[in-house]
Amino acid sequence: MLTTRRATTVFTRHLYSNQGIYHGLRARNLISQVSEPLAPFLHLVEKNPDKIKLYSGADPTASSLHLGNLVPMMVMLHFYLHGHDIVPLIGGATGKVGDPSGRTTERQQMEDQIRRANIANIQKQQVEFFKNGLQYYLSIYKNNSAPVVGKVSPMNNVEWWKDVKLLDFLANYGKHIRVQHMLSRDSVASRLSSKEGLGFNEFTYQILQAYDFLHLNNEHGVTVQIGGNDQWGNITAGIDLIQRCGKMQPRPIGYGITVPLLTTANGEKFGKSSGNAVFIDPTITSPYDMYQYFINVDDRDVERFLLLFTLLPLETISQIVEKHRLKPELRFGQKQLAKNVVDLIHGMRGADCEKISSVLFNNEKLIEMTATDIIKLFESGGKLIKKDKSQTLIEVVSSIENCSRSEVIRKLKQSSIYLGPNKFRPTKDVSDLSPYLIEGRVLILRVGKSKVHVIKVD
Numbered sequence: 001m002l003t004t005r006r007a008t009t010v011f012t013r014h015l016y017s018n019q020g021i022y023h024g025l026r027a028r029n030l031i032s033q034v035s036e037p038l039a040p041f042l043h044l045v046e047k048n049p050d051k052i053k054l055y056s057g058a059d060p061t062a063s064s065l066h067l068g069n070l071v072p073m074m075v076m077l078h079f080y081l082h083g084h085d086i087v088p089l090i091g092g093a094t095g096k097v098g099d100p101s102g103r104t105t106e107r108q109q110m111e112d113q114i115r116r117a118n119i120a121n122i123q124k125q126q127v128e129f130f131k132n133g134l135q136y137y138l139s140i141y142k143n144n145s146a147p148v149v150g151k152v153s154p155m156n157n158v159e160w161w162k163d164v165k166l167l168d169f170l171a172n173y174g175k176h177i178r179v180q181h182m183l184s185r186d187s188v189a190s191r192l193s194s195k196e197g198l199g200f201n202e203f204t205y206q207i208l209q210a211y212d213f214l215h216l217n218n219e220h221g222v223t224v225q226i227g228g229n230d231q232w233g234n235i236t237a238g239i240d241l242i243q244r245c246g247k248m249q250p251r252p253i254g255y256g257i258t259v260p261l262l263t264t265a266n267g268e269k270f271g272k273s274s275g276n277a278v279f280i281d282p283t284i285t286s287p288y289d290m291y292q293y294f295i296n297v298d299d300r301d302v303e304r305f306l307l308l309f310t311l312l313p314l315e316t317i318s319q320i321v322e323k324h325r326l327k328p329e330l331r332f333g334q335k336q337l338a339k340n341v342v343d344l345i346h347g348m349r350g351a352d353c354e355k356i357s358s359v360l361f362n363n364e365k366l367i368e369m370t371a372t373d374i375i376k377l378f379e380s381g382g383k384l385i386k387k388d389k390s391q392t393l394i395e396v397v398s399s400i401e402n403c404s405r406s407e408v409i410r411k412l413k414q415s416s417i418y419l420g421p422n423k424f425r426p427t428k429d430v431s432d433l434s435p436y437l438i439e440g441r442v443l444i445l446r447v448g449k450s451k452v453h454v455i456k457v458d
């Protein structure tokens, strides 16, 4: 065990209303299962004055993390802010094999080049998440002294898997890995009875993740693994392997925490396999679109998401929820949630998204702004479109709306395209858009009643 002392009590008090981190995380519904026995684990995280090391992994099966992946990352963030060291891991090796957990069908192979690009982007996101998380935390608890945060050490499991030789691996670890345990894990058992069955690659996946935990335990002193509830089998496989062949002194031990799976209203896991992932990459989901996503969540989800995805104190969350319940139609809870989540994920851009939302629905406010301010604001929310001034109106609309010329011509005839702050309605193509620009640089383009585009024309 590492012995560096940490100093985090002030932080704990505010974030968890005087509860320890474990009970605080439970109160926020961030814990689903914890490996047994609980007592030494509780001692490790709550009573132990020393730092611990925790890890959580994601496979590079998409170019970006998504909101579901952020749930285990939130637990890591809490521990990090609490002074503990964390290892966000990218599965450069495991991503080649494919985790069967939570899936009913086999994964498609991915090209190496795409996998490498995904690894680079996800590692960047993992590091940024903790940087933005700290900045977000400091923005809420400005009057307190800054927490002594832990260390973030990103790793890629290809670093150790590239040197592992099959014969050596089987000779050293094969006898410690029991096939009956492997067969009984949910991810395997559910697929064995399916028509398609399960390939040997996916069957062995749990061994790869188990060995990652063993390696991180032996070489880096990592004692806790965090993952979604679908990772329980893979995590406990690692705990078993550590118990059988770990080297840590005085006693090799590993623990696991799983978080509840974020699901849709009809109970489906939010994720890549289900095709309903909300990706956090701003080029896929702009900060403003992320803001709108949370503005539109169901009233019933407001409290759950405030607890999971924000660092607001529990008391503040209760007050928000109480105020929200008095007049749900004002969407007060959703507004607080949306601003906080964007601040956390996108480095304090929540207020800008809030402002974009208010100016888009209030033309007067938009008219009062200078072109420079409009450009800055919409750029921050990832909602600034750039177009060349040589383009005609039909070209601009068809590229933004992703529709054909004839479709745009139809819209023009119906007078459903509005130009500039004065909402001029052309009925045919406009080759020179300059009369409608704000300070010769910004075009406000409305299509139909609800869509507003802000375009920087160069």
Ligand SMILES: Nc1ncnc2c1ncn2[C@@H]1O[C@H](COP(=O)(O)OP(=O)(O)OP(=O)(O)O)[C@@H](O)[C@H]1O
Pocket: 057, 058, 059, 060, 061, 067, 068, 069, 070, 071, 072, 099, 101, 102, 226, 227, 228, 229, 230, 231, 259, 260, 261, 262, 263, 269, 270, 271, 272, 273, 274
């Ligand atoms: N909806 C979710 N709720 C909570 N945790 C999730 C959710 N989706 C993924 N996770 C967790 O995020 C971590 C990384 O998962 P991974 O990168 O494999 O994403 P995934 O969406 O589960 O992918 P796939 O759908 O392809 O299995 C894992 O610990 C996983 O359990």
Ligand SMILES: N[C@@H](Cc1ccc(O)cc1)C(=O)O
Pocket: 056, 057, 058, 059, 089, 090, 091, 094, 099, 157, 208, 209, 212, 213, 227, 231, 234
């Ligand atoms: N199996 C995890 C990712 C992961 C990979 C390697 C690990 O060591 C840990 C986690 C998932 O698919 O979500």
